Amino acid sequence: MEVIIRPDAEDIARIVADAFTGLLTRKPDAVLGLATGSSPLKVYDELARRHDAGEVSFARARAFALDEYVGLTPDHPQRYANVLQTEIAGRVDFAPGAVQAPDGLADDLPAACAQYEAAIASAGGVDLQILGIGTDGHIAFNEPGSSLASRTRLKTLTAQTRIDNARFFDDNVDAVPRHCLTQGLGTIMEARHVVLVATGSAKAEAVHRMVEGAVSAMWPGSILQFHRHATVLVDEAAASRLQLSSYYRAAYEGKPDWQGL
Numbered sequence: 001m002e003v004i005i006r007p008d009a010e011d012i013a014r015i016v017a018d019a020f021t022g023l024l025t026r027k028p029d030a031v032l033g034l035a036t037g038s039s040p041l042k043v044y045d046e047l048a049r050r051h052d053a054g055e056v057s058f059a060r061a062r063a064f065a066l067d068e069y070v071g072l073t074p075d076h077p078q079r080y081a082n083v084l085q086t087e088i089a090g091r092v093d094f095a096p097g098a099v100q101a102p103d104g105l106a107d108d109l110p111a112a113c114a115q116y117e118a119a120i121a122s123a124g125g126v127d128l129q130i131l132g133i134g135t136d137g138h139i140a141f142n143e144p145g146s147s148l149a150s151r152t153r154l155k156t157l158t159a160q161t162r163i164d165n166a167r168f169f170d171d172n173v174d175a176v177p178r179h180c181l182t183q184g185l186g187t188i189m190e191a192r193h194v195v196l197v198a199t200g201s202a203k204a205e206a207v208h209r210m211v212e213g214a215v216s217a218m219w220p221g222s223i224l225q226f227h228r229h230a231t232v233l234v235d236e237a238a239a240s241r242l243q244l245s246s247y248y249r250a251a252y253e254g255k256p257d258w259q260g261l
């Protein structure tokens with residue numbers, strides 16, 4: 001796991017956008033993994049800017065959302081399919097239907113989960129997955145206690161996650177759905193490169209546990225310690241509990257250019 005500590009979210013966004021544009025240049029039909037939440041927003045802004053400048057195209061790419069709320073109406077602005085359309089898909093040149101999310105309105109939710117797994121597999125798997133992390137250490141919606149081998153499935157959100165996400169629902173926690181469909185930890189682990197972005201002091205404990213703690217279902221992001229190509233980008237506040245921060249800084253400063261991200 002590579003840990004990169006940068007001064008601010010803009011700098012992090014540039015580095016992550018470089019990973020996306022580099023991949024799409026090498027492999028225009030790449031399969032991208034997209035996250036919701038506030039953490040990726042500056043990355044999406046930077047990608048939209050580069051797209052407008054003619055520096056990158058998503059025309060042949062496909063993308064999969066990490067997760068989706070269960071039961072939000074098709075036009076609900078917080079339905080993650082709509083969030084991704086607003087934040088990134090509608091701002092660049094993805095082909096119609098190229099961005100998929102689990103179907104949180106399906107009559108048969110387990111079947112929808114199985115279909116989603118099959119769609120990712122038939123696309124050839126995810127090349128580059130962007131991730132955020134919850135204050136309780138969840139990635140996608142894999143809450144503490146999630147199986148480290150889990151696949152796309154129905155999950156119940158924790159009270160903490162519903163409180164954290166109430167800001168997207170006019171601060172009304174009762175409006176936050178209780179259930180979601182989420183890629184499992186085992187699903188996410190199959191992405192060929194995962195890039196996790198975390199900023200702000202509220203994430204410091206989760207980042208420390210994920211990177212330096214024991215691998216444990218109590219801190220689901222810690223499964224990424226087993227990933228062969230995981231990059232964690234944090235600002236100073238999110239890095240504030242890291243024990244080996246001097247080492248991470250030295251490694252990044254001395255990193256040979258040819259290594260890339």
Ligand SMILES: N[C@@H]1[C@@H](O)[C@H](O)[C@@H](COP(=O)(O)O)O[C@@H]1O
Nearest residue numbers: 036037038039132133134140141
């Ligand atoms: N399902 C999403 C996660 O994918 C995201 O990583 C997390 C953190 O959100 P934020 O980036 O807004 O802190 O929130 C939600 O629960």
